Amino acid sequence: MSILARSIFRAGEAVNGLLHLMPAALHAGHITCKTIVRPFCVASCMNKYVRPIDQMKYKHKDGKFQLPTWRIDNLDPDTTDLTVVSPQQRTQELTQRVNTALENREDVGRLFAVVQVTGLQRKVTTEDILVISGTFHPNIGDKIRLEKVLMAGGKNFTLVGRPLLSRDLVKVEATVIEKTLSHVKVKFNYIRRKRYRKFKLLQTPNTMLVINSIELNPLPGS
Amino acid sequence: MVFLTSFLARRLPLPRAPDKQDNFWRKSMWLRISSKFYGRKRNCFGLAIVPGWRALRYATRARKLKKENMKNLWEIRLNAACNEHGMDYHTFMTSLTQADIGLNRKVLTDLAIYEPRTFQSLVQFAKQRQLEVGLESLTIDSPHGIFHRGLPNKS
Numbered sequence: 001m002s003i004l005a006r007s008i009f010r011a012g013e014a015v016n017g018l019l020h021l022m023p024a025a026l027h028a029g030h031i032t033c034k035t036i037v038r039p040f041c042v043a044s045c046m047n048k049y050v051r052p053i054d055q056m057k058y059k060h061k062d063g064k065f066q067l068p069t070w071r072i073d074n075l076d077p078d079t080t081d082l083t084v085v086s087p088q089q090r091t092q093e094l095t096q097r098v099n100t101a102l103e104n105r106e107d108v109g110r111l112f113a114v115v116q117v118t119g120l121q122r123k124v125t126t127e128d129i130l131v132i133s134g135t136f137h138p139n140i141g142d143k144i145r146l147e148k149v150l151m152a153g154g155k156n157f158t159l160v161g162r163p164l165l166s167r168d169l170v171k172v173e174a175t176v177i178e179k180t181l182s183h184v185k186v187k188f189n190y191i192r193r194k195r196y197r198k199f200k201l202l203q204t205p206n207t208m209l210v211i212n213s214i215e216l217n218p219l220p221g222s
Numbered sequence: 223m224v225f226l227t228s229f230l231a232r233r234l235p236l237p238r239a240p241d242k243q244d245n246f247w248r249k250s251m252w253l254r255i256s257s258k259f260y261g262r263k264r265n266c267f268g269l270a271i272v273p274g275w276r277a278l279r280y281a282t283r284a285r286k287l288k289k290e291n292m293k294n295l296w297e298i299r300l301n302a303a304c305n306e307h308g309m310d311y312h313t314f315m316t317s318l319t320q321a322d323i324g325l326n327r328k329v330l331t332d333l334a335i336y337e338p339r340t341f342q343s344l345v346q347f348a349k350q351r352q353l354e355v356g357l358e359s360l361t362i363d364s365p366h367g368i369f370h371r372g373l374p375n376k377s
Contacts, residue, residue, distance in 0.1 A: 121328065153337065158339075160347075161323075162322040186281055187282050190279065199278075
């Protein structure tokens with residue numbers, strides 16, 4: 001689908017119309033995704049997904065590129081929307097919409113966040129309890145702020161960090177409520193006829209965290 | 223002083239010669255492990271001990287295997303979730319990593335199950351990015367009449 005759709009990306013109707021035509025679809029079968037053209041393919045193509053890098057090999061076989069050339073003159077200006085919105089403009093619109101949603105607290109709903117604690121990522125909401133296994137230094141009753149927030153979202157929007165969201169934007173607070181040991185794990189191994197046997201009982205320290213609050217501040221640059 | 227509880231009614235290790243220690247406790251430990259086995263392995267110590275070793279060895283190995291199995295399960299679930307939106311799993315993951323989105327497979331499967339609209343938007347993002355930086359565009363000049371939209375090429 002990639003090349004076809006890229007060349008006439010805005011003309012959705014035109015693409016759909018073309019794919020219904022069998023000769024066009026057959027021709028496009030070498031460069032489109034398998035799901036659309038599958039019924040028209042030969043048996044060898046049926047079970048195999050042709051990767052883009054393999055597609056390149058097919059194209060190089062004759063030393064010529066056999067690409068469909070789509071020209072802007074062929075597009076019908078009445079049916080296709082050719083207005084171009086710049087990315088900056090679009091992000092501005094989005095930030096405004098998120099900020100208005102944040103102002104009216106009812107629209108946001110229950111916020112969720114994806115946090116990374118001790119190398120593990122978890123999706124949390126408020127009043128969740130996390131179990132952290134292994135060494136974790138905060139003691140019972142400590143209030144901590146989880147700083148590595150990869151994602152935060154509400155009812156109608158989601159903010160995705162690349163890779164992290166900034167400290168000013170999101171605030172996830174948690175309290176340590178319990179420090180215990182895990183269940184007993186057995187570590188046992190032996191090699192037969194070699195008199196090798198190891199037997200050990202293990203318990204890892206576990207820490208329970210309660211998520212107190214997830215707060216979102218309005219986005220900058222609106 | 224009288225102890226009214228049954229605490230001292232249990233069996234205690236008897237004094238023996240140093241080369242002959244009481245095997246009762248050692249045997250009872252392995253029989254406790256084999257208490258749910260089938261047949262005479264359950265009660266006869268001589269038959270119970272080798273399956274008991276094997277069970278514990280499996281238990282130690284299983285802790286590592288569980289992580290690998292969960293990884294496979296997340297991949298299968300993510301693959302299904304991507305196919306639902308007409309997307310390939312590998313292109314989805316590569317486009318996310320190229321865009322510096324560090325969500326792992328576990329969180330992505332959680333999102334696909336419990337936050338389907340968020341996952342859908344991630345797939346849309348990946349599709350958009352695939353269109354903008356397709357593999358084909360590395361070697362071939364872009365054909366006439368392209369409309370670049372959405373997020374810009376980061377590289």
